[in-house]
Each structure stands twice: as C-alpha cells, then as structure tokens.
Amino acid sequence: MGFATTLGRPGSGPESERGHGIRVLVVDDSLIVRSAFSRLIEQEEGLVLTAAVSNAEDALQLLVTERVNVILLDLEMPGMGGLDALPKMIQRAREAKILVVSSHAKDGAEATVEALSLGAADTLQKPTGGFDQAYREILVGKIHALGRKPLRRAAKSATTPETPPPALRPASRQRARVLAIGASTGGIHALGQLFGTLPRNLGIPILVTQHLPQSFNEAFRNQLQDVSGLPAVAAEDGQVLLPGRIAVAPGDAHLTVVPSHSEHVIKLDRRPAPSGCMPSVDPMFASLAMTHGASxxxxxxTGMGRDGTEGAMELAEAGGTLLVQNEASSAVWGMPGSIARAGLASAILHPFDLAARIASAAGVGSA
Structure with missing residues (x-):
C-alpha cells in the first residue's frame, strides 16, 4: 500500500526547510478537505505537515515509520472508519494527540463521544460555509495546544535546571460530602478512566462540568452512566443533590449549588463566567465553597485554559480539597496545571490514582 493519496511526501521537505515544529498528519477521504488543511498547516508558523492521506489504512502504515504530534482524523471514511482506526493509531503513535474533525462532530454525537472516550483529545466540526479566518484560528489554536510539549519534557531537554514540582496543599480532614469534577480537552477519556476505577458505593452526590456542546450532552451522560454504573442525569433547576447520582452540567448553563431548607439543590446560572466558558467550572466550585466548605x-x-482556577481559590479558602490530573496523562495540562501551579492542589495524579484518593476522602474503600 503506497501513499498515492499523500499531499507532500512523508518525512520530506517541510521540516527540513522550516525547522522543527508540531508535526501534523491529516486523515480524510475528501480531497478538498485534505488540500485545505494541508495549506493551512504549511502556512502556519510552528506547524509541519507530515502527510495528508485519504484513508486510515495508509495512516496506520505511515505511523510505523513517521513521528507525528497531532492527527486530524475524519470518522467516516471508506474501508476502516475513524472509530475503528483510532485505538490502533493511539497504540502506534503513543505521544500523538488526535483531533476528530468530522461532520459527525455535530450530527453524530454518539460517534463523537465514543471517539473521545476511546482517547481522542478533542473534536471540531468540519466547516459548513468554507474555511474562513475564524475557523482557521480555532483549528490552529487547537493544534498548537495539543501539540505543545509537556513542561517537564521541555525542561529536561533544555539547558536550564528542571522546574521543581508544585507545592501541595494539605487536604481537608473532613469527610467529603460532595464531589465536583471539571474537565475540558481530553476530559471524556480521563473521566472514563476515573469513573471506571471509582467505587460505585461512594455514597455522595457527584457533579460534572465538561466543556461540551449541548447537542452532545445526552450521549455524554449515557457514556458516563455506562462506565460508572451510576445514574447520570441532566442538571436542572431545583434538582436535589442525591448520593450516588451524577448530575451533568448542560452545554448552555453553569451548574451551581444552593441551599434549600435542609437540602442542597442545583441552580443553573447562565451569566458569563470570567473564563468565558459555558459551562464553566469556576461557578460550580465557588458555589460549593459557600454550601459545603471543607466537606x-x-x-x-485535563483541559485547555485555566477554567476552574478562580473557583478553586474560593473552594480552598473555604477549606475544601482540590485534586488534579498529572501532566503526563493529560491531553492538555492547562486547567489542572493552573491549579497546581497556584499551590491549590492536594494531589497531582493519574485518573486511576485520583479515584483511590477520592474514595479515601469519601470514607470508602477503593474498587
């Protein structure tokens, strides 16, 4: 199997001509899309087009010999589809981050959520009205964020001494009575790892804010329910927090908690958040600082940006505990890294290990 469909020979010109950069592989059966993505990548400073191929089989063959940092993957292609190929790509290119760029990203919510749960780092809908400047900026921003070297790896290759790990904050001594989880880029895969390890008898309410369009919410809740073995419901105004139930923030509102008589209930907040995210982790954490404090x-x-940091400051000030995912296992160490560097985290761990810490904080044994 050759690379007759490749735009630009694998491993040739661009890197040697323009220097080292983020190496990108485009996998899409549309010649128009491959051509547009290839031009965009070749024109962008810091990006290198490794190859553009029309099918997953060629991509897998190329990954045997070529190193890539980011893969732009279509889901619907002749032969092996993107969903079938995705786990194989992750296995062959362990350091590569996969960005699903597909029409399925809007219309096929279940397929997209499945791709994200399998390990794709992020998703973006194919443009419907052409590759305008706004779309180019979004796509390029995602590629740069996913292809950025982890800080520790960059430090090891630099001449300056390695940055010391962030200081850890003592955890609360009170038993946890509510668990609130925030995530963004790469979060669905990380949530699968976390909930797949978390005991089902945790016995406390669980709140989840994942940056995701509203159209994906139902498919996302179904995926959470399958992996956790717990009911996962859409958060609604006035909904009582119940032990052993996952409440998921909608795509168009922040999930916050307020007191109501002797209970705590959900209040959806649609006001803009400082981070600009909708939904945002900040209002969720800030509300819990007021309602639950040290418990x-x-x-x-994993996630891009710093959403959650301001809310984490309020939660920490109220005596609550913050745990974050480590850099090595994150698709993007933006959100967890921001909290860790602020000295707000009591642990910085892989999702598997976070599950054990959560169980301990809730006063139950691990799974």
Missing amino acids: ALGVVL
Whole structure:
C-alpha cells in the first residue's frame, strides 16, 4: 500500500526547510478537505505537515515509520472508519494527540463521544460555509495546544535546571460530602478512566462540568452512566443533590449549588463566567465553597485554559480539597496545571490514582 493519496511526501521537505515544529498528519477521504488543511498547516508558523492521506489504512502504515504530534482524523471514511482506526493509531503513535474533525462532530454525537472516550483529545466540526479566518484560528489554536510539549519534557531537554514540582496543599480532614469534577480537552477519556476505577458505593452526590456542546450532552451522560454504573442525569433547576447520582452540567448553563431548607439543590446560572466558558467550572466550585466548605472535594482533569482556577481559590479558602490530573496523562495540562501551579492542589495524579484518593476522602474503600 503506497501513499498515492499523500499531499507532500512523508518525512520530506517541510521540516527540513522550516525547522522543527508540531508535526501534523491529516486523515480524510475528501480531497478538498485534505488540500485545505494541508495549506493551512504549511502556512502556519510552528506547524509541519507530515502527510495528508485519504484513508486510515495508509495512516496506520505511515505511523510505523513517521513521528507525528497531532492527527486530524475524519470518522467516516471508506474501508476502516475513524472509530475503528483510532485505538490502533493511539497504540502506534503513543505521544500523538488526535483531533476528530468530522461532520459527525455535530450530527453524530454518539460517534463523537465514543471517539473521545476511546482517547481522542478533542473534536471540531468540519466547516459548513468554507474555511474562513475564524475557523482557521480555532483549528490552529487547537493544534498548537495539543501539540505543545509537556513542561517537564521541555525542561529536561533544555539547558536550564528542571522546574521543581508544585507545592501541595494539605487536604481537608473532613469527610467529603460532595464531589465536583471539571474537565475540558481530553476530559471524556480521563473521566472514563476515573469513573471506571471509582467505587460505585461512594455514597455522595457527584457533579460534572465538561466543556461540551449541548447537542452532545445526552450521549455524554449515557457514556458516563455506562462506565460508572451510576445514574447520570441532566442538571436542572431545583434538582436535589442525591448520593450516588451524577448530575451533568448542560452545554448552555453553569451548574451551581444552593441551599434549600435542609437540602442542597442545583441552580443553573447562565451569566458569563470570567473564563468565558459555558459551562464553566469556576461557578460550580465557588458555589460549593459557600454550601459545603471543607466537606467539598473538587477534581480538575485535563483541559485547555485555566477554567476552574478562580473557583478553586474560593473552594480552598473555604477549606475544601482540590485534586488534579498529572501532566503526563493529560491531553492538555492547562486547567489542572493552573491549579497546581497556584499551590491549590492536594494531589497531582493519574485518573486511576485520583479515584483511590477520592474514595479515601469519601470514607470508602477503593474498587
């Protein structure tokens, strides 16, 4: 099997001509899309087009010999589809981050959520009205964020001494009575790892804010329910927090908690958040600082930006505990890294290990 469909020979010209950069592989059966993505990558400073191929079989063959940092993957292609190929790509290119760029990203919510749960780092809908400047900026921003070297790896290759790990904050001594989890880029895969390890008898309410369009919410809740073995419901105004139930923030509102008589209930907040995210982790954490204080446990998984940091400051000030995902296992160490560098985290761990810490904080044994 050759690379007759490749735009630009694998491993040739661009890197040697323009220097080292983020190496990108485009996998799409549309010649128009391959051509547009290839031009965009070749024109962008810091990006290198490794190859553009029309099918997953060629991509897998190329990954045997070529190193890539980011893969732009279509899901619907002749032969082996993107969903079938995705786990094989992750196995062959362990350091590569996969960005699903597909029409399925809007219309096929279940397929997209499945791709994200299998390990794709992020998703973006194919443009419907052409590759305008706004779309180019979004796509390029995602490629740069996913292809950025982890800080520790960059430090090891630099001449300056390695940055010391962030200081850890003592955890609350109170038993956790509510668990709130925030995530963004790469979060669905990390949530699968976390909930797949978390005991089902945790016995406390669980709140989840994942940056995701509203159209994906139902498919996302179904995926959470399958992996956790717990009911996962859409958060609604006035909904009582119940032990052993996962409440998921909608795509168009922040999930916050307020007191109501002797209970705590959900209040959806649609006001803009400082981070600009909708939904945002900040209002969720800030509300728990007021309602639960030292008995609140906040967890931040992989994600771009710093959403969650301001809310984490309020939660920490109220005596609550923050746990974050480590850099090595994160698709993007933006959100968890921001909290860790602020000295707010009591642990910086892989999602598997975070599950054990959560169980301990809730006063139950691990799974």
